[in-house]
Each structure stands twice: as structure tokens, then as C-alpha cells.
Amino acid sequence: MRLPNLPVPGVGGLRRAAGLGAEAVRRARNVADAGRFAERAERNGLVPNAAVAVFFCTGPENLFQLEQWRRPLEHLAATRPVFVVVDQPDTGQAVLDAGTLPVAFAPGSGALERLVAERDVRVVLYVNQVERNFRMLRFAGPVHVQLGHGESDKAYSVSNQHKAYDLTFVGGPAGRDRLGAALRGFDADVRTVQVGRPQLDHAYPGAPDWSRASGLRVLYAPTWEGDRPSVAYGSLVSHGVAVVEALVAEPEVRVIYRPHPRTGLSSARHAEADRAVRAVLARDGDRHLVDTGPYGWQWAFADACVTDLSSVAYDWLATGKPLVVTEPVAAEAYRPASRLLDELPLLPAPAAGSALEVLRARGLGGAGVETDPLLADLSRHYFGETADGASTRRFEAAVEAAWTLASAG
Incomplete structure (x- = not known):
């Protein structure tokens, strides 16, 4: 008997069907x-x-x-x-x-x-x-x-x-x-x-056992490639190898490379670029770190950050330490209205090899955030005062005020 011609689901359809099945199992459990x-x-x-x-x-x-x-x-x-x-x-x-x-x-x-x-x-x-x-x-x-x-x-x-x-x-x-x-x-x-940003006032596990005297610590945390052109912010293909090559070329720099967990999910080129960045870091043995563990310890541990248009940029800005944000190469990538993105010069792909120079200009190895008034001003704009537990005091006072308001009826 000849079977009727039935539509065959594509890969996306199969994934959605599998996801629906997994969700049904989860609900039953x-x-x-x-x-x-x-x-x-x-x-x-x-x-x-x-x-x-x-x-x-x-x-x-x-x-x-x-x-x-x-x-x-x-x-x-x-x-x-x-x-x-x-x-x-x-x-x-x-x-x-x-x-x-x-x-x-x-x-x-x-x-x-x-x-x-x-x-x-x-x-x-x-x-x-x-x-x-x-x-x-x-x-x-x-x-x-x-x-x-x-x-x-x-x-x-x-x-x-x-x-x-x-x-x-x-x-x-x-x-x-x-x-x-x-x-x-x-x-x-x-x-x-x-x-x-009260999160900054707490210690987080996961940091490597690196001596403070062993060098400057730079976090490179690219986002993933996104699942559509409007959010194609990931810099691995356009910037990644050049950024990391420039960082490891400086003997006093140690790199913490933190790829997004979804890297390569939608783009084989990003998966390949991820492997290439890891290979560059591996040339120096265990001097650098490929970081796939918990998040949060990097804020206090690293001295500077290179990242993309992602939440990591705002998290890092709150630390007040040197920051470089990459410029997406995709023309379709949506850029929201933002003082951070409008006032902080973004790092274009052709200049990716100058990332370390830009970080030094923004205070890496210097006296701190006050060497870059722009970063200091942007940090105040997005988070106000964050030094010496100020955020925790404001957060807890705000919760207490809300509790008092509820108690007053």
C-alpha cells in the first residue's frame, strides 16, 4: 500500500516537537x-x-x-x-x-x-x-x-x-x-x-588561584551570535582572535576568556572562532583561563573587560574599571538608544588588535576609573554611587521603606 505524501518537519520543527515532549514530561513529573x-x-x-x-x-x-x-x-x-x-x-x-x-x-x-x-x-x-x-x-x-x-x-x-x-x-x-x-x-x-548595583558588594566563588603579582587580568566575554540578524552582537568571528592575540602578546597580561554558553548554536563560524581563540590561549599553557563556570567573581578579580553589546557590558560598567565594547559588524544589528553605546567609542573589527591600547587609555594599569572620566560618569549615570557598600545600603533601605509603607496600610 502506498502511503500518502505527508509533510516532513524540518530540523526546527523536530526540535520544537522534542521540546514540547520534554515540557510535558516535566509537567507530569x-x-x-x-x-x-x-x-x-x-x-x-x-x-x-x-x-x-x-x-x-x-x-x-x-x-x-x-x-x-x-x-x-x-x-x-x-x-x-x-x-x-x-x-x-x-x-x-x-x-x-x-x-x-x-x-x-x-x-x-x-x-x-x-x-x-x-x-x-x-x-x-x-x-x-x-x-x-x-x-x-x-x-x-x-x-x-x-x-x-x-x-x-x-x-x-x-x-x-x-x-x-x-x-x-x-x-x-x-x-x-x-x-x-x-x-x-x-x-x-x-x-x-x-x-x-548591590551585587557588587558580595563575594562569588570560582576565581582561579592567580597571584596578584602574576600580571594584569583582562576578561574577554563575547556574547553569542544570536538567532536573528537584529541581535547579531557576537564578536568572536569579527574580533575574537585579533583581540586575544593582542592581549596574550603582552607578557604581563593574563586572559580570562568567557564564551557565552550558547556560542555556536546558530553559527558554525562562531563555533570555529571559539576553537581558534582557545587554541591561541593554549599556546601559553595554563597562564590563561577558559572560563565556563559561575558568574560574578570576574567583577572583582579582573582588571579590565572586553565584551559585546550585552548585559556583561553594564555589569562591568558598575565596577568602574576599564571597559571596551565591540562594534557589531552586522548592519542589521539593532542598536538601542543608550548613553553607554552613544558616548563610549566602540571597537570596530578592523581595530580589534588595538584592544589592549584602548584599555590602557581607559586606565588599565593606572590609578583606576578616575583616569577615564567618561567611564566614571557613565557608571554614575547607570548605577549612582557604588563604592564601599553604598548600593547594599540603598537597596536595603528601599526594601525597608516599602515594608514600612505596607505596614502603614
Whole structure:
């Protein structure tokens, strides 16, 4: 018997089908694990009364969003109790495994209503803009605060969803101005609070055991190639080998190369460039590092950074240390309105070999950020004052003010 001519799915279709199957399996496993996880969450510790809740009702693949804030939240918990709300066992398990914050399991509307009422939740923090946030936002009693998971000039940072929250904590004047200019009827002077970058005030694991006297440390952290031309910001093919060759040619420089985890997913040329950069570094034995581990330790450890149009650029800017941002070669790459990108000269591909010279001009090996007034001014614009724990003090004071507002009714 001749079979009918049926459409054959392409590679993308097969991947989507496989993804749907994996998601169905995950949902079924979460249903089966709900009772056991509820017991584990209770054994981990009582959810405190009149506390600050972090609403994180999403899948474990987004744990990086919470991880951005975990250490500042754990520090806050020493003076104002904090717990995390999850609605999926695998997410809750990941949160418990990653840190010390207690977890409340609220898998449905009824459980969430009981949690808010019985535990007298005063403040709710959100690290993303997922639709499930509105399950918690419907409660009028708590003060709802959008944190986000990183400073950026991208469209995500001016979502109309910001209007749903009582307050949005931003890094500095840039975040306030960005929201005020983009959102109709949004009083940014009232609805935003500038808290800097409290993540900088904490230690992170993963740094290599390099002697401080062994040389200057330069982080090269290119982003991936993107899955469409408008976000083709990755510099590996256009800049990568030339940047790294220039860095390793200087005997006093040690390179930390941190490729994006998705490098090569959409472009064989980027995968090839990644291998080429690794080969350049390998010529010096173990003097340099290919970094695929945790993120955060690089801020304090490295002396300077070369990166692309990505969140790493803003993270690094907050350190106040020398920074070079590459210029995308793709004509279609979208460039958002941004003081960082408009005022900081970008490194074009033909000049990639001058990366070290540019870093030196911006203060590498010198007295610090004040040798480059532009970087210092941009850092203040995006994050305000960040030295000596200033961000942590502002963040915790802002949370306390929100808690007081909720308590006052």
C-alpha cells in the first residue's frame, strides 16, 4: 500500500516537537513530585510572618534571574526575613539547592491566597516579567516591587508591565529616565527607586588561584551570535582572535576568556572562532583561563573587560574599571538608544588588535576609573554611587521603606 505524501518537519520543527515532549514530561513529573516537595519545603524551615517575599513562579531554566539577586537577598534576610515563592517542585528544588532562603510552595490560587493571608506578606519582589507575576499582583495589601535581573537599555527594560508594580528599583538615573520617557502616565520620580548595583558588594566563588603579582587580568566575554540578524552582537568571528592575540602578546597580561554558553548554536563560524581563540590561549599553557563556570567573581578579580553589546557590558560598567565594547559588524544589528553605546567609542573589527591600547587609555594599569572620566560618569549615570557598600545600603533601605509603607496600610 502506498502511503500518502505527508509533510516532513524540518530540523526546527523536530526540535520544537522534542521540546514540547520534554515540557510535558516535566509537567507530569512536577505533578507527581508536588507532595514530596511540599514536605521538603516545610522541613527546610518555616516561612516567616510579615516578611519580604520573592515571587519566582517560572521554570528552573530561569534560575539565573533569581541568582542575580540571591546574595543581596540573603544579606537582607539577616535583618528583614525573606523567602521565595515557587509554584513548581523542580524550580523550588533548584532554589533550595542554590542558597539559604526558605521556600514557600504555592502551586495554585488557593495556596497563594492562604500564603498571603496567613503569613501577612508585606512586600513582594519580582526578578522578571513573566505572566504568572499577575497571580500575585492581584493582592492589594503587599507593596509590589519590580527588580528585574540586570541593567540594560534593551526594550525589556521599558515594558509597559512596569505600571503594574507599586515601585521599580533601578540602578540609577538611567533607569528612571528610561522608564519616564517610554511609559505614558508613569511618574518615574515617584515610582522608581535608585539602588545601584548591590551585587557588587558580595563575594562569588570560582576565581582561579592567580597571584596578584602574576600580571594584569583582562576578561574577554563575547556574547553569542544570536538567532536573528537584529541581535547579531557576537564578536568572536569579527574580533575574537585579533583581540586575544593582542592581549596574550603582552607578557604581563593574563586572559580570562568567557564564551557565552550558547556560542555556536546558530553559527558554525562562531563555533570555529571559539576553537581558534582557545587554541591561541593554549599556546601559553595554563597562564590563561577558559572560563565556563559561575558568574560574578570576574567583577572583582579582573582588571579590565572586553565584551559585546550585552548585559556583561553594564555589569562591568558598575565596577568602574576599564571597559571596551565591540562594534557589531552586522548592519542589521539593532542598536538601542543608550548613553553607554552613544558616548563610549566602540571597537570596530578592523581595530580589534588595538584592544589592549584602548584599555590602557581607559586606565588599565593606572590609578583606576578616575583616569577615564567618561567611564566614571557613565557608571554614575547607570548605577549612582557604588563604592564601599553604598548600593547594599540603598537597596536595603528601599526594601525597608516599602515594608514600612505596607505596614502603614
